[in-house]
Amino acid sequence: MIADYRRRFWVVLVATIPILALAPMIQGWLGLEDALRFPGDRYVLAGLSSLVFFYGGWPFLKGFLREITARDIGMMTLISVAITAAYAYSIGMVAIGSDETFFWELATLIAVMLLGHWIEMKSVLGAGRALEKLASLMPDEAHLVADDGSVTDVPVSTLKGGEHLLIKPGEKVPADGIIVRGESSLNESMLTGESKPIFKTVDTEVIGGSINGEGSLTIRVDKTGDETFLSSVIKLVKEAQASKSKTQDLANTAAKWLTFIALGGGLSTVLFWTLFTDQGFGFAMARAVTVMVIACPHALGLAVPLVVARSTAIAATNGLLIRDRTAFEEARNINAIIFDKTGTLTKGEFGITDTLVFDTTFTESDIVAYAASIEAHSEHPIAQGIVRDAPEAWGVDKFKAIPGKGAEGLVKDRDVKVVS
Incomplete structure (x- = not known):
């Protein structure tokens, strides 16, 4: 047109x-x-x-x-x-x-x-x-888990309710569902506006289009196609475009x-x-x-x-x-806006605002550098914010992720844990 x-x-x-x-x-x-x-x-x-x-x-x-x-x-x-x-x-x-x-x-x-x-x-x-x-948030393929445990890549359009899917670390969730195995933090910022990744475990709902964090998950498909949360959002936007x-x-x-x-x-x-x-x-x-x-x-x-x-x-x-x-036109008459919770207004970019040092043998720069050294091995948004604001980072030995908590490792022969 x-x-x-x-x-x-x-x-x-x-x-x-x-x-x-x-x-x-x-x-x-x-x-x-x-x-x-x-x-x-x-x-x-x-x-x-x-x-x-x-x-x-x-x-x-x-x-x-x-x-x-x-x-x-x-x-x-x-x-x-x-x-x-x-x-x-x-x-x-x-x-x-x-x-x-x-x-x-x-x-x-x-x-x-x-x-x-x-x-x-x-x-x-x-x-x-x-x-x-919005539509690009949904992946094209999903890892379908068969009854015998074998995994096959299939188009998302062929998924049916009740099927089990494997979600690997860093991948997008292909459908709305329930976690049946594993635990991880999921980034739902593009869907819900919640900037901080949400930790989820067995029997917790996941939204199609959200991004899996550090853990591996197996989910049971609950909703597919036009029934998903993402599809409902797209439908609302289409209706808005058609309205006068x-x-x-x-x-x-x-x-x-x-x-x-x-x-x-x-x-x-x-x-x-x-x-x-x-x-x-x-x-x-x-x-x-x-x-x-x-x-x-x-x-x-x-x-x-x-x-x-x-x-x-x-x-x-x-x-x-x-x-x-x-x-949208009536918004010109608004005098005050009340948001439902902290974090609604955000760019989704994390960083360091303050550093408290409880051991005077370390400086603020040292503490941040130790933390950044560990977090450099993580894809977590908060970890990336720490690394971005750190003055420097050092090598890490024996790095280990702590599911739902953080990570740990040896930095300059010191046992360092970065946890929440």
């Missing part, structure tokens, strides 16, 4: 340039008078404008048919009425040899509307990338009333100039088309997609997935 709007916009933009150059009104504004006129120029204008109307205006004409069928008049109807009136009147003027056309107004109107919808599609695509990132905010509803409501006003204004203009003046029908139609073209919501067509695109981009950049656009 986004490629279609982009292609139509550039084609219309290229065609609009000569349309503007050949338009008698534009030439008059620039003081060129008849400098760019040539025999048959009005037919060139008609040809280029026909391309703009049928190719560039097709998405709006199709939307008009959809709104009429659904009996839900909106912005597409108003845009279609305006461009159809401008095109039909202008072609009629060319047919009788007149230069009083609306070709340049038609071209610029369609170009602006295509640009607005292209921007809107880009914002939708940006939100789609967030969904792709109050701003969009207001724009559509305004477009609906503007359509009635434009049609009524155009009809009233024709009747007034025909019945109450000495002007001809052509003069009256020119004024009627002017009314309908001016009533078309250029600002609504461009401003609303721009606001949606910009707000969505800023939110996504800051790690915020919008579940409800209406609630």
Whole structure:
């Protein structure tokens, strides 16, 4: 869809340039008078404008048919009425040899509307990338444990409830389930926002998409496919993308009333100039088309997609997935925010803030270096934070992980334990 709007916009933009150059009104504004006129120029204008109307205006004409069928008049109807009136009147003027056309107004109107919808599609695509990132949390394959204890790699899509899976250290959990053997710490930050890995043991639930820590686990599959926690999150995001905010509803409501006003204004203009003046029908139609073209919501067509695109981009950049656009707009009235627990607001990056030394024979740098030497052998997020902030690290002998607690080893012939 986004490629279609982009292609139509550039084609219309290229065609609009000569349309503007050949338009008698534009030439008059620039003081060129008849400098760019040539025999048959009005037919060139008609040809280029026909391309703009049928190719560039097709998405709006199709939307008009959809709104009429659904009996839900909106912005597409108003845009279609305006461009159809401008095109039909202008072609009629060319047919009788007149230069009083609306070709340049038609071209610029369609170009602006295509640009607005292209921007809107880009914002939708940006939100789609967030969904792709969520979906990528789930691995493609799982280690299926057979009744005889043998392990086979199978696609995640083939998993069934009740099957046993082996989760190796550092791997992603392929499905929601219950631990039946082993214990380990799991990183669920991408799913729940909890920055600290959670220690889990037998009979504890695990979430598909979370990352296993240092231990090996065997789980019994509980939920797969669309039933998993991750799938429910993705579904919520999709529903949010499909929902419309109050701003969009207001724009559509305004477009609906503007359509009635434009049609009524155009009809009233024709009747007034025909019945109450000495002007001809052509003069009256020119004024009627002017009314309908001016009533078309250029600002609504461009401003609303721009606001949606910009707000969505800023939110996504800051790690915020919008579940409800209406609630997002109402957030401007918030005076206070209450979070459920400590750690909700975090970057997920651990580090050393303070160091307490109880033995004066060691400096703070020594203590951190000893700890970093042990933690350099661990993939735990807290361990990585200690290593990152340490001034140096030394070699370790007899390294041993302490499941659920930490690790230990010999550093410079000293027995060092880093535990929680």
